[in-house]
Amino acid sequence: MKLPHLAHPEKYVGLFVADFETSTAVGYTAEEVALLLESQAYRRTPIYRICRVGPQGQVEMIGVPPERFALESGLYFYRRDGQAARDDFRQFGALGESDPPPCRCRLVLASLPQAGREKFVTGLEYPAECDQDVSGWLLANQVAAGDYVDGGPGRLAAVRLEGAVIDSAQLQPDAFRRSRSRAEVLGTIGQPLQRTV
Numbered sequence: 001m002k003l004p005h006l007a008h009p010e011k012y013v014g015l016f017v018a019d020f021e022t023s024t025a026v027g028y029t030a031e032e033v034a035l036l037l038e039s040q041a042y043r044r045t046p047i048y049r050i051c052r053v054g055p056q057g058q059v060e061m062i063g064v065p066p067e068r069f070a071l072e073s074g075l076y077f078y079r080r081d082g083q084a085a086r087d088d089f090r091q092f093g094a095l096g097e098s099d100p101p102p103c104r105c106r107l108v109l110a111s112l113p114q115a116g117r118e119k120f121v122t123g124l125e126y127p128a129e130c131d132q133d134v135s136g137w138l139l140a141n142q143v144a145a146g147d148y149v150d151g152g153p154g155r156l157a158a159v160r161l162e163g164a165v166i167d168s169a170q171l172q173p174d175a176f177r178r179s180r181s182r183a184e185v186l187g188t189i190g191q192p193l194q195r196t197v
Contacts, residue, residue: 006190009053011197014102014133019046019059027194030103031128032180034069074156077146078118085109085120088145089167095141096171101145102133105171110163118147121159128153
């Protein structure tokens with residue numbers, strides 16, 4: 001597989017490469033890969049995640065199984081106090097404005113059944129393949145929220161089943177990482193660079 005020249009390869013870390021039979025395309029988001037793999041013509045396309053760029057611009061990639069793109073994941077910050085949970089929700093909303101997340105995230109504030117001590121949860125829900133990116137974003141911004149934190153696809157399913165949503169919002173990545181429509185993704189199959197810096 002031969003990658004096209006990347007003027008700023010570090011910008012592509014966390015994005016994906018599709019290895020088509022006759023060409024290679026760089027720069028898909030996780031949501032765009034999911035759209036690509038839903039198409040009958042491309043459902044068996046090998047997909048790689050750009051995980052690191054070396055000092056000389058060499059790109060490190062890892063293969064990603066197609067079923068991973070059908071999953072969503074989440075990080076959940078639990079609170080006993082409703083006002084503290086509301087403050088967490090506002091903090092994440094403000095962070096999404098000042099330093100956009102690496103992918104589209106649904107921000108949610110929910111109440112939980114009365115059985116547990118933590119009756120409120122603030123969560124970030126996103127494509128599962130972005131777990132590493134979202135965690136890195138929160139660490140880089142030194143986010144301190146919740147009395148305790150839990151996450152993963154299973155936790156997302158449980159919160160969606162048990163929680164009563166109080167408030168929600170969409171956090172969007174910067175323009176470079178915003179996902180395109182199905183028509184745009186399928187219409188640019190032959191282009192080696194799916195996004196340019």
